[in-house]
Amino acid sequence: MVTASAPGKVYLFGEHAVVYGEPAVPCAVERRAEVTVEERTEGLRVHAEDLTLDGFTVEFGNGDHPDVDAPETMVEAGMGYVSEAVAQARDAAGVEEVGFEVSIESAIPLGAGLGSSAAVTVAAIEAATRELGVELDPEEIADRAYRVEHEVQDGQASRADTFCSAMGGAVRVEGDDCRTIDGVDDLPFLIGYDGGAGDTGALVAGVRDLRDEYGFAADTVTAIGDLVREGEDALVDGDLERLGQLMDVNHGLLSALGVSARSLDAMVWAAREAGAHGAKLTGAGGGGCIVALDPTDAPLTALDYTPDCEESFRAALASEGVRVE
């Protein structure tokens, strides 16, 4: 039996524009998904402790459709990642006839822009390969996890989430080129969570339609890319004030692309007015989380008093990516 964990992430800059080849800077944060894997004779049995509010257990036989009473879409999403992840582990170990008992405990809100599925996938591949006696380097785990997301999300995946979760720290993603950004010690991230989740597919499609229809929307996407390049300099310089300013602008450009939401704007303003250097939505948008930058806890208090905010927490930069617990 092996337990592995992997961190969630926030987008410091660049979500959505990254789909069109612009650079993006996701950062791993100290909210982890923990996956425990134990070999069994056959099939796949999955316990998800925190994946939904109530938790559920699903047993796959050989090709049977799982029979559970959790919401169908939730199960399909969660199970898709896990079953593809163990398939990657079987492939890496060169074994075919092996079953797994998998337990997931995740502290990362689902579908809220914090990379929960990538963290579960990365941790599951690490735990399952270790359980089979194979040790992969984090780059290979990242690559295999990307293939899982690509498969489960009908080809709509970005390498950003899985690479960031596997490697930890601040990373730079541009197309298929992923690399870690050295020299970033810590970033005082605060998260506000509205308790909801956006529809990633619809949001990505909305940006695509807008960009196809209007030249100025295409220019807005390009502007985000240029902002990310400025942001990289500020990141290496450790210039929190400048990072915050750029986060604010990035949030506005995302709003222009139609991916913000009332709750996200309310949380962003609460954080800013409480003195945060800057704040923006993170991930696909439409609902979910915002990320703010502030060494003090004042924005957390402000978020706690914001009706649209269900939960707020500090999440330091996770310098470690995937690891065995």
Next chain:
Amino acid sequence: MVTASAPGKVYLFGEHAVVYGEPAVPCAVERRAEVTVEERTEGLRVHAEDLTLDGFTVEFGNGDHPDVDAPETMVEAGMGYVSEAVAQARDAAGVEEVGFEVSIESAIPLGAGLGSSAAVTVAAIEAATRELGVELDPEEIADRAYRVEHEVQDGQASRADTFCSAMGGAVRVEGDDCRTIDGVDDLPFLIGYDGGAGDTGALVAGVRDLRDEYGFAADTVTAIGDLVREGEDALVDGDLERLGQLMDVNHGLLSALGVSARSLDAMVWAAREAGAHGAKLTGAGGGGCIVALDPTDAPLTALDYTPDCEESFRAALASEGVRVE
């Protein structure tokens, strides 16, 4: 004694970017400033009924500083426009030694992005010139009113507000080129007002700094200009849905330039979630008004229940500009 009135305006598209030579489309709305002028022997006596919540009266002697108990900045702003407006009227009539008694009644919130000062200035020039027996065409009133704003606002004026207020309807402004847009019958504008006002000078300076510092901010300004050109087509086509979509994007681009505010975003979302075709801040931002587009009153109800909204009202397109009452 002559009474003249002139309408306020909303920016359908293009505020801030217009400063950098991009086109903008302000639209006159049915909230008017009414100015009554009566000749007197000398000096200037001004009654402002609705210019502040309490109203005030100021008497200028010959070069004396006025002595009143209203807030200094409010008086200086209001009086500056009126005294420059009557100076324009004296100039147009070719008389020097004439005094005026001026009464202002304005239903346009002050400094809130609805062009209150332009409406007062335009109506004051019309009333004062008529009182002196001179009839100017609206283009000349617009031009003289622009010179007043230019003088009072230390060279920071745009021709947009004064031209729109003098001519009425939907207008197009690009640099010094101002023209009315024909064929626009009505637009179902709704206004939400947070009770406050932004600091126009600071907001304009903030955009300038951002634009000077970052290429992507300059590109954001350019994107607004491109959006305005698309918006003109939608306006002529009477395509409310497209106009609304473009208003939403314009608001996001303005947010990226740092000129939105918590209250403005809250009102914009209230209107959108109540079914408005679109909504955006109008004018300099930082506080003041938003404009939404909807033929139903549902967004007004939503705005009434929005804590950040102090007042909401419908304001149809004002097809008539300045007029004698």
